[in-house]
Amino acid sequence: MKARVHIMLKTGVLDPQGEAVRHALGSLGFEGVEAVRQGKVIELDLAPGATEADVTAMCEKLLANTVIESYTVEMS
Amino acid sequence: MHAAVVVFPGSNCDRDMAVAFERAGAKVSMVWHKDTVMPAGVDLIGIPGGFSFGDYLRCGAIAANSPICQAVKAHGQAGGYVLGICNGFQILTETGMLPGVLLRNAELKYVCRAVGLRVATDQSAYTSGYAKGAEITVPIAHHDGNYHADAATLDRLEAEDRVAFTYADNPNGSARDIAGILSENRRVLGMMPHPERMAETAHGGTDGAALFAGLAAQLVSA
Numbered sequence: 001m002k003a004r005v006h007i008m009l010k011t012g013v014l015d016p017q018g019e020a021v022r023h024a025l026g027s028l029g030f031e032g033v034e035a036v037r038q039g040k041v042i043e044l045d046l047a048p049g050a051t052e053a054d055v056t057a058m059c060e061k062l063l064a065n066t067v068i069e070s071y072t073v074e075m076s
Numbered sequence: 077m078h079a080a081v082v083v084f085p086g087s088n089c090d091r092d093m094a095v096a097f098e099r100a101g102a103k104v105s106m107v108w109h110k111d112t113v114m115p116a117g118v119d120l121i122g123i124p125g126g127f128s129f130g131d132y133l134r135c136g137a138i139a140a141n142s143p144i145c146q147a148v149k150a151h152g153q154a155g156g157y158v159l160g161i162c163n164g165f166q167i168l169t170e171t172g173m174l175p176g177v178l179l180r181n182a183e184l185k186y187v188c189r190a191v192g193l194r195v196a197t198d199q200s201a202y203t204s205g206y207a208k209g210a211e212i213t214v215p216i217a218h219h220d221g222n223y224h225a226d227a228a229t230l231d232r233l234e235a236e237d238r239v240a241f242t243y244a245d246n247p248n249g250s251a252r253d254i255a256g257i258l259s260e261n262r263r264v265l266g267m268m269p270h271p272e273r274m275a276e277t278a279h280g281g282t283d284g285a286a287l288f289a290g291l292a293a294q295l296v297s298a
Contacts, residue, residue, distance in 0.1 A: 067225070
């Protein structure tokens with residue numbers, strides 16, 4: 001069982017890294033990119049029996065800082 | 077005053093902090109992050125700067141969940157004093173002992189230089205050694221010092237006089253120029269600048285010394 005956790009800065013929180021990427025794309029000539037948000041993906045290999053609720057608890061306790069970050073969990 | 081300084085893998089200002097406490101007259105115990113209890117009689121816990129656990133995941137996030145942080149939280153909940161500097165400030169926000177979070181600097185650069193700070197309140201053991209409104213010079217050295225909280229939290233911090241220091245010339249994009257904040261009971265202070273690196277003449281300045289002296293004075297008489 002695998003879980004994939006996507007973590008993104010919440011809307012409204014300035015993402016300076018995303019902004020830097022947007023500027024770089026512009027200076028490379030890629031037009032039409034209005035905003036870039038940069039996040040991270042954490043993949044977990046889970047032992048049998050682990051549930052999505054367990055992964056959600058991990059997100060709340062450690063993987064995401066819910067003051068500024070939102071997360072989604074994908075189980076496969 | 078008996079101070080404990082917590083050491084995490086990657087802490088690098090722990091000894092500087094211990095020396096600053098000692099120079100102010102404190103007895104200092106170093107405490108390892110895997111310990112689960114504080115030495116008996118500790119008045120103040122110092123969480124030093126550095127790069128705890130390599131700043132992996134988020135600055136301070138892994139340290140905030142290490143065994144000793146349960147004892148740090150318990151000390152804070154019981155009304156004890158806790159001082160977090162730089163990475164220590166990041167750890168205190170990650171534990172929830174202080175509101176908000178420290179984001180990547182707005183200019184995306186690591187900033188390492190002395191900056192001007194304004195003492196925003198003299199109503200705390202940490203800042204009682206300064207005059208309110210005084211400008212002092214203290215070094216910063218951080219990549220993630222951009223203080224962020226929602227508008228309601230920022231309003232509350234200002235209304236309750238809990239902003240301890242502001243930057244004279246904001247170096248990292250922090251909301252409302254905030255460089256350090258106090259807890260509700262004013263006994264927990266988190267700040268990004270390093271007063272322990274500006275505490276004796278050999279450092280090139282002594283503006284940070286009053287923070288430790290003020291603390292020692294209040295905790296000895298307590």
